[in-house]
Amino acid sequence: MSKVLITGSADGLGREAAKQLVRGGHEVVLHARDEARAQQALAGVPGAAAAFPGDLSSITSTRALADLVNAAGVFDAIIHNAGIGYREPTRRETDDGLEHVFQTNVLAPYLLTALVNRPRRLIYLSYCDSKLFDAALAAAVARRWPDVVSSSVDPGWVRTKMGGPGAPGEIGPGAETQVWLATSDDPVALQSGRHFHHRRLRETHPAVADPVVQDGLLAACHELTGQAITDSTLSVGASIGRRPPFAAAPPGRPLRRRTGAGR
Numbered sequence: 001m002s003k004v005l006i007t008g009s010a011d012g013l014g015r016e017a018a019k020q021l022v023r024g025g026h027e028v029v030l031h032a033r034d035e036a037r038a039q040q041a042l043a044g045v046p047g048a049a050a051a052f053p054g055d056l057s058s059i060t061s062t063r064a065l066a067d068l069v070n071a072a073g074v075f076d077a078i079i080h081n082a083g084i085g086y087r088e089p090t091r092r093e094t095d096d097g098l099e100h101v102f103q104t105n106v107l108a109p110y111l112l113t114a115l116v117n118r119p120r121r122l123i124y125l126s127y128c129d130s131k132l133f134d135a136a137l138a139a140a141v142a143r144r145w146p147d148v149v150s151s152s153v154d155p156g157w158v159r160t161k162m163g164g165p166g167a168p169g170e171i172g173p174g175a176e177t178q179v180w181l182a183t184s185d186d187p188v189a190l191q192s193g194r195h196f197h198h199r200r201l202r203e204t205h206p207a208v209a210d211p212v213v214q215d216g217l218l219a220a221c222h223e224l225t226g227q228a229i230t231d232s233t234l235s236v237g238a239s240i241g242r243r244p245p246f247a248a249a250p251p252g253r254p255l256r257r258r259t260g261a262g263r
Contacts, residue, residue, distance in 0.1 A: 111225050
């Protein structure tokens with residue numbers, strides 16, 4: 001039995017993955033945006049152990065969520081499922097002054113990764129409006145933490161709140177890869193730093209595997225949150241001589257990032 005946390009599991013792919021894991025006899029902890037949604041999540045997944053509240057569009061709230069997760073002990077796997085996407089009507093900023101999709105889909109999983117006790121496996125959902133960043137984050141963690149299996153998943157276009165009613169994909173198959181990566185001992189599932197679609201390895205944009213791109217993303221997220229993903233395996237300054245593709249903000253001003261680079 002594995003102990004698995006799934007962010008954004010009040011509905012959609014997160015809830016479906018939770019249901020599949022519970023049916024498989026695993027201990028599942030859910031997450032939703034606030035306490036009311038967390039209770040809805042628990043009601044929607046009979047057998048789930050708990051549900052934690054936490055607004056991923058807020059750095060303060062994401063830090064509080066990390067405290068709740070750590071108080072629950074070490075997890076075998078964490079599925080970073082929460083995400084928003086192209087169905088957002090307008091581009092908007094969070095209270096932290098950051099683009100909403102980037103903060104929810106990329107910065108929040110980065111911060112949770114940096115703060116939460118290191119699990120055996122990390123799975124990052126790669127959504128349309130932040131696909132390159134999500135995959136690059138998973139690859140960066142795999143490179144820095146060789147003792148953790150870190151993977152990214154493209155679930156496909158699935159009939160969920162994000163995907164819409166016209167999506168061709170069924171929700172069940174859309175969640176199976178995450179469940180497989182979180183629990184399976186299949187040698188393919190244990191290949192760290194890889195990108196998957198329907199249990200098959202899938203090639204990504206070459207930038208995803210570029211250490212300079214990875215380090216640039218980590219540096220930007222570190223500057224925005226003040227929290228680093230520690231690295232004991234890479235030499236300091238390994239990328240000296242190549243400028244990261246993320247420009248530093250002037251002192252006293254927050255960085256702002258544009259999403260959609262992975263489309």
